[in-house]
Amino acid sequence: MSKVRAIWQASLTATKRALTWNIEDLIPPSERFIYNFNSKEELKKWHLYSDSEYGGLSSAALEITDAGKEQSGTGVFSGNLSLDVMEGTKWNISRSGFCGMRSKKFDGFIDLDPYDTIALKIKGDGRSYISTIYTENWVNSPGQMEDNSWQAFVAVPKDNWVVAKIPLAHYLPTWRGNVIEADIEMNPSRVVGMSLSVNAEGGVPGAQTGPGDFRLEIDWIKALRTQSTP
Structure with missing residues (x-):
């Protein structure tokens, strides 16, 4: 083989390898950790x-x-869910009996567009919990500065570890806990945070309800791609 042909062949081989690497690199992994509750440092990413x-x-x-x-x-x-209201409160609240943990905002956005499901490894108490995804506000007006919220119930069996899987399509648009009756779609490429919450009343049929103690143990939260890439 001539020197020129050898150089050309080596260049062609290197180009093929580079192209192959780039193609594989463009395909996201089938799952992505979003939160891993394995240290006190991780808990600093949340507030109650x-x-x-x-x-x-x-x-x-x-x-x-x-x-x-x-x-x-x-x-x-x-914690503990109470339906009572503090005497003399200035707030005219229509309901009580809720608690939540919300993540602090990401530094930028998390792009969940390559995924179709949120998975949570959890162990609960028989209550149902609410998983919320917050996305960038689509209005951007002075009177509406809150993030968009999308919610879905999570039924958590008592005292057993389960991996609860919630398709992104099952998250409904909400405004302060109420479902919005509008034909809008989540933008999963602009996720700014998440939360888990619990209400004393409401939830999936058969779940424990009412005031009293609650306890949810969380190992991790992931994004999954369960459908094949076209």
């Missing part, structure tokens, strides 16, 4: 809220379990 901000008497905590040296911990979202 409840009806106590508006005169209610519910309370919540977010802690990490101590799993020992051989195993990482898991997050525990727990």
Whole structure:
């Protein structure tokens, strides 16, 4: 083989390898960790809220379990749901009995466009919880600065670890907890945060309801691609 032909062949081989690498690199993995509740540092990415901000008497905590040296911990979202309202509160609230944990905003956006399902490894108490995805506000007006929210119920069996899978198509657009009757679609490429919450009333049929203690243990939250790439 001549020197010129050898150089050409080497260049062609290198180009093919580069093209192959680039094509594979463009295909996202079939799953992506969004949150992994394995340390106290991870819990700093979240903050708590409840009806106590508006005169209610519910309370919540977010802690990490101590799993020992051989195993990482898991997050525990727990507390008490109360339907009572603080006496003399200035807030005219129509309902109480809710608590939640919401992630702090990402530095930019998370692009979930390549995925079709949210998966949560959780262990609960028989209540149903609400999974919320927040996306960039589509209005951008002075009177409407809140993120768009999309919600779906998660039924959590008592005392058993499960991987709950929620198709993105099952998340409904909401405004302050109420479903919006509008023909709009989520933009999964502009996700700014997530939350998990629990209400004393409502939820999926058969789930535990009413005031009292709640406890949800969380190992991780992932995005999955369950459908084949065209």
